[in-house]
């Protein structure tokens with residue numbers, strides 16, 4: 447019985463961790479006055495707004511900013527280049543916001559990829 451609960455709880459944790467990860471990472475965004483990430487994004491995503499919604503757990507509103515159909519190719523395109531992350535102000539400190547991964551997690555949550 448205890449083993450069954452343990453198994454189930456570890457399964458639930460693994461399902462929750464991508465959401466926890468994206469909320470934690472989105473919370474690191476410092477909401478720059480001049481967000482370099484936007485100019486680095488080939489799709490013109492309002493990245494700071496998307497991160498702000500994601501950081502509060504409002505995933506629905508965060509996802510609503512990822513409506514450009516070209517983003518559905520995200521899993522293939524930009525995968526190695528990640529221009530938004532290279533442009534992120536925090537990249538200068540060695541730890542940019544993992545924008546690409548956050549967007550992918552949101553799209554997967556929304557079952558779009």
Ligand code: SF4
Pocket residue numbers: 474475476477478481482483484493494497533534535536543545
């Ligand atoms: S550049 Fe980086 S830290 Fe600044 S708003 Fe964009 S994602 Fe956030």
